[in-house]
Amino acid sequence: MLAHPQNSSRNDADDTQRREENLTMWSVNSEAMPLGDLLVRTASRTPDRIAIALPGEEHTYAELLNESILIARGLLSLGIERGDHVGIVAPNSYEFVAALFGTALVGAVSVPLSVRSTPRELAYVIPHAELKVIFATDLIRSHADSVQRIADAFPGLSDSDASKPLHLASAPHLQHVVMLQGEDRPGTIGRVAFAKLADQSSSDAVNIARSRVRIRDAGLVLYTSGTTSNPKGCLLSHENITRGTFARPGAAFSAEEFTEPMVMWCAPPLFHSAAIQGLLFCIHLGGTFLTDVHLDGDRALALARKYRANSLWGMFMAAMRSLMDAEGFDPAEFSHVHSMMSVGTPADLMELQSVFPQALLVNGLGMTEVTGWFALSDRADTPEQRARTQGKPVTGAEIRVIDPETGEDRPDNTPGELLIRTYTVMLGYFHDEEKTREAIDENGWLHTGDLVSRTPTGHLIFEGRIKDMLKVGGENVPTTEIEVFLCEHPDVLIAEVVGIPDARLDEVPVAFVQLSRGSMATADDLIAYCKGELASFKTPRAIFFKEETDWPMSSTKISKVALRVEAREHQVSSTRP
Known part of the structure; x- marks a missing residue:
């Protein structure tokens, strides 16, 4: 029906407001791609921009892509195929990031492990994860010699001929341990030898392998400690990894409003889901990722100064304090910081906001089984809400708070078990169908075991853990x-x-x-x-x-x-x- 002439101006104003609301509502796109494609896309757009920097070294996107392709060629030469599992036992480093993407380019599954893992822990995880190749480095050998710990876990390694596939009774799937940096070690393939192996495969072969990767293929297995004595491997698809990473932080940080490329300081180890999410979000934006082989406040401050970090992803207050307690730290030097992400007590976070008053503080809740963050501070949240709540469920995440005994929904402001249903929930626990069924019910709800309460405004407050953790x-x-x-x-x-x-x-x-x-x-x-x-x-x-x-x-x-x-x-x- 045609509007009356006297109402046309009002209707035009209503239409304009509706269009603006729709643009805001639809500004965050649901985008997913194979993990390897992410690096290829960004490197083609900004090849000369610094992708990753650590104290004393920096690497452009073009360099990172070339190194990742070399690693992918080496994996193909070792017989690695789509779906095979490749371990990364390395600290935060250029080598770690290149191994992550090199593995993804051939459609294999990365399994990052802590460099602090003991031989006892490695002796369980490596065979359980069915690792065929392990990438390692000597970057922090004096602090944590991960290669020696692997050798201690599997005594036959040091006596093996590295030029041939391994035959270890306690790790039957493991074929090779490869040094991406550092000295050649007994039973391992050194960097030079690995580069020669890579010459046996072409970049075209890598590109063909990349083109065969599907969005719902597994891309990562991240091990997380549960309430049993052994850790569980969360099997995460490429959709889990990229779709959630692009959309969720972007909604909280309003990445479209950045006036310059993101320069992200990220402290946690990259075997942690929160750190991987930060890395991939930064690469998605074509930003520069700042990190270090270990957390040291003085080194972090020097790195953040040199590259003018404008987003601080300490993730945890211990990391943020290491930066703020470094000798010579002056908040005035960081007036250009526009965002920061951390969890902590309300007092900690209020203090953090006072140190960086101009920066948007993002609090949140996350877990490996949901590929990182599932609740984040809303753009409209007040400083008080950012400090005292863990934000709201992100777009696409369904939330229930239930009585763990009866399964009935809890009213607002009443603690209960948190249930989540969303596209970023893991495919399941690797090689553990029973625990997968216990965690994800027949209707697709992940039972987290976490206690939360929900405010009338929809904000979540973490109250503790049902089982001791x-x-x-x-x-x-x-x-x-x-x-x-x-x-x-x-x-x-x-x-x-x-x-x-x-x-x-x-x-x-x-x-x-x-x-x-x-x-x-x-x-x-x-x-x-x-x-x-x-x-x-x-x-x-x-x-x-x-x-x-x-x-x-x-x-x-x-x-x-x-x-x-x-x-x-x-x-x-x-x-x-």
Whole structure:
């Protein structure tokens, strides 16, 4: 029906407002591509821009693409095919990023592992992940010799002929360990030899392999500690990895409004889903990614100064504090910083906002099973909301907060278990159908095990974890893993692990132990037993002894709630003058 003439101006105004609202609503596109295509696209657009910089080195997008293609050619020469699993045991580095993309270019699946993994941990993960090739470096050999740890996990490696596929009984799928940097080691293929192998395959062969990768193919397996003693491998598709990475941070940060290329300082290790998401978001924007082989405040400050970092992705307050506590740090030098991402206590985040008042602080909730962030601060959030809530579910994420006992939905402001259903939920746990069924129900809801409450405005507030899990410096640490290991000591009868607050790592583990009758083991003995077998951040900071009648009990089991209170009392008494 035609509008009356007297209403035409009002209708025009309504149409204009509607068009503007639609443009805002539809400004974030749902884009997905194979991981290798991301680097190819950005390198073709900005070949001479610096892609990645570390202290003392920088590399352009063209250089990164060329190195990634060389690695891909080497993998093809070693017989790696689409769907094969390739491990990356390296610190944050140019080599790590090139290996990630080189693996993706041939359609293989990257499995990044922590350089802090102990031989015990590697002995489980490497065969479980069915790794055919492992990439390693000597970049932090004096601090964490990952190649030696692999050799300790599989003693036959050092005696093997590197020119032939490996035959290790305890790792039957593993064929080669390749050094992307550093000295040749026994049983490994050195950098020079690997480059010669790459000459046996062409760039055309890599391009053909790249063209065969499907969006729903697996692209990553990220291992995350669960509530059992062994970690679980989250199988993530190329859609999981790229579609979520492009859309979610872009919505929170309003990337379209950036007036200059992003220069992102990112602190966490790249085997962590949050750091990988930061890396890929930065490359998607054609930005420069700043990182380091290990976290050091003074080095981070110098790097951020040199490249004028305008987005700070500390992710965790421990990393942000390392930067702010560095000698010579002056907030005035960083008045150009437009955004930052971190989680922490409300007091921590309010302090962070006061140091960088002009920057948009993004808080959030994430987990490896959802390929990173699933809730982020909204653009319209106030500083108070950014500090005290973990934001709102991102577009495309369905959220339920339920009573974990009854499955009924909880009302606002009432803690319950968080359930998520979205396109970034993992394909499943690798080689663990039972745990996959436990985690993802028949209707596609991922049961996170996290306790959250939802405000009337739709913001989420993290309330804790249903099952015991510590968060040490941003890393999930299951108390069960430490308890099981302690109980393997011949003198330990019972072990219970809880967390206590820590200024640097947010929380750290301590253990309560009941010794076998007649044992004379000391706290120092048990801590020494853990060192070298458990990663340093999993090693208990203190051991407290219990007699059989001393344990605080709930109706049927030892009360960890009471143990946490007791641990904090020990902590307070030990700090009194």
